Amino acid sequence: MFEKILVAYDGSEHSKKALDVAIDLAKRYSSEVYVVEAVDETIFETVGVLPPLSAIEEMEKKAKKDIDEAVKKATQNGVKTVGEVLSGDPATAILEYANKNDIKLIIVGSRGLSRFKRILLGSVSSRVVQESKIPVMVVK
């Protein structure tokens, strides 16, 4: 049922919880786990400045480090794991990657935004939940 599980990861506490759930499910379903983190250069566009190259490089370096750690953790738990740094708007990048790789379940952490922030900003997890064509688990 869940042969391939994707985890949206960013090194935060909520995404670490999501990874733990993914590892646990993967053991019981003999799933492959795909850990992805999106580097979103478009955030610079929203504030109307050209991104300094060093800033993007820093983001990519940080994402690479997060993913390496996550892959290491899952692998140590005996789970076959693939890690990937994606580029672009996170929700879009995650959904495209899931589609391309025939993922059966997406797991995302919830940031626990306040009601105000949620209305104002939306969130990666709610967009993924709304737009995904496969099951999505939001870990709290």
Place this chain on the structure above:
Amino acid sequence: MFEKILVAYDGSEHSKKALDVAIDLAKRYSSEVYVVEAVDETIFETVGVLPPLSAIEEMEKKAKKDIDEAVKKATQNGVKTVGEVLSGDPATAILEYANKNDIKLIIVGSRGLSRFKRILLGSVSSRVVQESKIPVMVVK
């Protein structure tokens, strides 16, 4: 991890899928499954009419039948199952029931509303995802 799984059920195709996922997870996690359906008399308030008693009775009868079928299916699959008809606004009723019964995972079906309807109406599943304090899986 998922000792108690709640499924929001209403007899629809999407909720049948949610039940199937719950049964599969319950087998692997030795979970107890709680199948609930909320009878929402408040929908009559929104259109400004007093609900005819017979209409509420019909809704309750239908919910009872749905739940009985779901419990039967899960039980036949060897899963320990509790069924319950709740009363009131579905998202609120589900979240309160989950809290009271120490549920560890909520599974809801996605109705696949159009973008317009989603913005206008919201949906039970998105409210449950946003307001739940425990993991929620939205089955598509």
